[in-house]
Amino acid sequence: MRKQIINGLMFLAILIFTSCKGGEDINPEPSIDGVKPPVGVSISPFKTINYLNEISGNKTVAGMHNREPNSDPTRWTEEVKTVTDKYPALWSGDFLFQADNINNRQIMIDQAVNQWKKGAIINIMWHACNPANSQPCGWDDGKGVMSSLSDEQFTQLITDGTAINTKWKQMMDEVCIYLQQLEDKGVEVLWRPLHEMNQGKFWWGGRPGANGTRKLYQLTHDYMTKTKGLSNLIWVWNIQDFGSLSSDVNTYNPGDNYFDVVSMDMYFSDGSGYTAAKYKTILDIAKGKPIAIGECEKYPTPQQLLEQPKWTFFMGWSELVFKEQSNTQAQIKALHNAVNVVTLDEMPGWNR
Template identity: 25%
Template sequence: MKKSILILLLFTISIFSSCNDEDDLFDINAVRTPPNITTPNNFADPNLNQQAKDLYDRLLDLTQRGISFGQQQPFGTGNNFPVPNQLDEDFFQVTGDYPAIVGFDLELIGLQPEVESPNVSILDVFINRFTEAIVEAHENGSIITISWHLVNPNSTNLGGDGSFNNVVSRMLEGGDFRQNYLSSLARAARLLNNLVDSQGNPIPVLFRPWHEMNGDFFFWGEGYRTTEEYIQLWKDTIRILSEDFNVHNLLYVYAPNLVSSPSEYLRNYPGDEFVDMLGVDVYDFRNGNFLSSALRNLQIVEDIATDKNMLFALTETGLENVVENNWWTQSLYRAIRSSSITYTMIWRNDMTTFFHAPFLGHPSEDNFKEFLDNETILLSNDIL
């Protein structure tokens, strides 16, 4: 009996201890004081166009004002997706405003056939529809970010069968997947160079390729290639897009998955001259660690970014299906309220079984609005 009481006591102490550790990380009195980051002398793309340079300066200003809030694909991918012609713009319906940051991904461009049917290129139709969505987001006042979940040239499987092994090395110069990689870049370039607003100006993009490289869920992740191979892939991507395909509207964002130390964050870092902005992805996996993980990771990245005179962001976050009704104010806001991040972005809404922003009638809707009402959180109308 005494032994049982002792075990219970030790368990209780450990629970309170872990809670106190998290509470120690969260300082209710902390004030958001972003450092004065300055415009770099050089960007990753030496021939970066003026629109992208202007975006960087705009981000510098916005960072001092607050945290721009965004969502992946909030336009036409609502909770009824992918039912044709029945798409809801959940974010706008709930908030009456557009996100300050809107995310897109280039994954599907790799799956479009080149064939014409009958006299129309299916790839061109896809690129034009993709372009229209980005132009719409841009015209609505949102800043555009694009990631790239490149389809594995070795297999369409999602790993676990050895198909991820050595893909990156085979994409580098002399590898048997080199032509596939170059063709993928050519497709991406066609789309990126197609991004022009109604005034005929190029639309600048925060480009986030090869992200979460410290995880093991993509073929460019840890264990499937060497650090040197990853860095070469990153450098090749910039050089080929800018030099061979004249893509000059991209600010390059380096964004690992959550890390435990500065050394892990920088393990695959290609160098200051090849990166324009830093980021990190931290999701809530309902294990009780989100707040502490987010606070630690944001501090790690903020220290590195300040030292390097760079902006940084919480590039992906969210709680799948928002199963905690007060998650917005009690978890996400507490994690970011005093951080110097430029922006944060939740993932997309696909359907009622997979979403990251509440749709009309969802029980977290009011808490979401309360979160957005904080003067620190900026939406599209706040950044115009």
């Protein structure tokens, strides 16, 4: 006990001495695993966030989403390895909506654990069925993921105690069981529900204003974090690159306390590519938080990432990136071998 007290006093003396030196340590924040955040950026309890802050402005993580089927949750990650001889450093899965994929959610979650152990960043999303209808469901716009809610139904959805609201909470309960498994195993999750909030094709999206899509996002956030008590979720607020982007970042903004990362899906919906204007818009609204390319069909080039260095990761959308009109194999190889792009073999590992 005496030795512990002495060590504690010595540590305190060092802290006091360091703080009094003045000017030599421009970042007063403590470090985690010996790594300090950029000036003005606080240490996060999430290793993932600290890593993204660490590389922001210098490197960008290569990522790949693995869409259906959940019975084969590394299908497209393996395709990247086949083309480039490197694994992407971000692995992404989806809870999905069809009967077979719902039944195989455990396989997807087990793979998330496996990827985390390998040192990968974990991203999970959820194409959820419409809670006003039934699940499982299809992709269709009749009663599936691309169906719609009337104004009255949406009001019921965000009103506590209604039938649709209760159904949505029951659906969240189902996925929270799996997210809790990940928390119990120490796995951090870039959690991206209700993605492309300004996208009207999904039942949850395209509703501007305080009682629109952002209200549903806030409800979902509060239920999962406060009611269910999940503390391993890194909330990713996601929109698409429409021509209305400059106003959408305000119209659909759930509030600074409701997201940890801002990501934009780049499908060139406005007819342009990785423009400086899009980059600046997302950078400004993030207010120092990490930003990312949430989905893409055509990859950014290494040069574009040098010109827009604050993108902390990009995530290719499964089969789309392998279409010749999107990216040639030579382009895919060049990107994953670029000095400013991080692949799995270059990740530091989560036990550092």
